[in-house]
Amino acid sequence: MLKKQTTFLGITDLSSLAYLDLDMDTRDHCYKVAHYASAIAVAMGNQYSCQVFLAALLHDIGKSKIAKEILCKPGELTPKEWELIKRHPVMGYHLIKENPSLMPFKEIVLYHHERFDGKGYPCGLMGYDIPLTARMISIADAFDTMTSTRVYREQISVEQALQELIHCSGTQFDPELVRIFVDLFKE
Numbered sequence: 179m180l181k182k183q184t185t186f187l188g189i190t191d192l193s194s195l196a197y198l199d200l201d202m203d204t205r206d207h208c209y210k211v212a213h214y215a216s217a218i219a220v221a222m223g224n225q226y227s228c229q230v231f232l233a234a235l236l237h238d239i240g241k242s243k244i245a246k247e248i249l250c251k252p253g254e255l256t257p258k259e260w261e262l263i264k265r266h267p268v269m270g271y272h273l274i275k276e277n278p279s280l281m282p283f284k285e286i287v288l289y290h291h292e293r294f295d296g297k298g299y300p301c302g303l304m305g306y307d308i309p310l311t312a313r314m315i316s317i318a319d320a321f322d323t324m325t326s327t328r329v330y331r332e333q334i335s336v337e338q339a340l341q342e343l344i345h346c347s348g349t350q351f352d353p354e355l356v357r358i359f360v361d362l363f364k365e
């Protein structure tokens with residue numbers, strides 16, 4: 179369990195409701211990612227933890243434009259389907275651009291699948307060129323994906339997922355943020 183629980187359930191800003199366009203599984207995922215990412219922000223004393231929560235809530239909004247048969251397909255995706263899924267950060271960016279109240283989140287949505295070593299997508303940004311909030315969401319996103327059951331694979335334990343984050347620290351993830359996140363689970 180997380181040492182510090184963080185929730186911003188009191189937020190009534192309309193921007194947080196945009197994610198209701200998503201299917202239930204993705205919505206559930208986004209909510210958990212928002213919880214984990216904002217916990218990192220709070221642990222850092224980041225005064226914008228509320229914005230981190232909202233940005234994480236919207237991070238996969240581009241998936242609302244992808245057919246559910248592909249998103250929830252059991253088994254392996256075809257290369258073409260995988261290419262389509264990989265476009266969701268760009269699709270999300272364009273959706274956000276259409277709504278002035280969501281503008282502060284557009285870069286974060288676009289860059290949440292970038293990797294610290296520059297091998298991510300869609301832009302191949304590297305290290306601290308990736309916005310801080312997007313680096314937080316990347317860790318929270320991977321952690322929730324690993325610890326949740328999906329139609330195409332089984333979940334792994336919290337301990338195994340934390341070990342995997344440590345293993346990918348400095349390559350996929352910002353090492354300092356991984357350290358902060360792992361510390362949140364220590365007694």
Ligand SMILES: [Fe+2]
Nearest residue numbers: 237238290291
């Ligand atoms: Fe994503």
Ligand SMILES: [Fe+2]
Nearest residue numbers: 207237238319
């Ligand atoms: Fe995600």
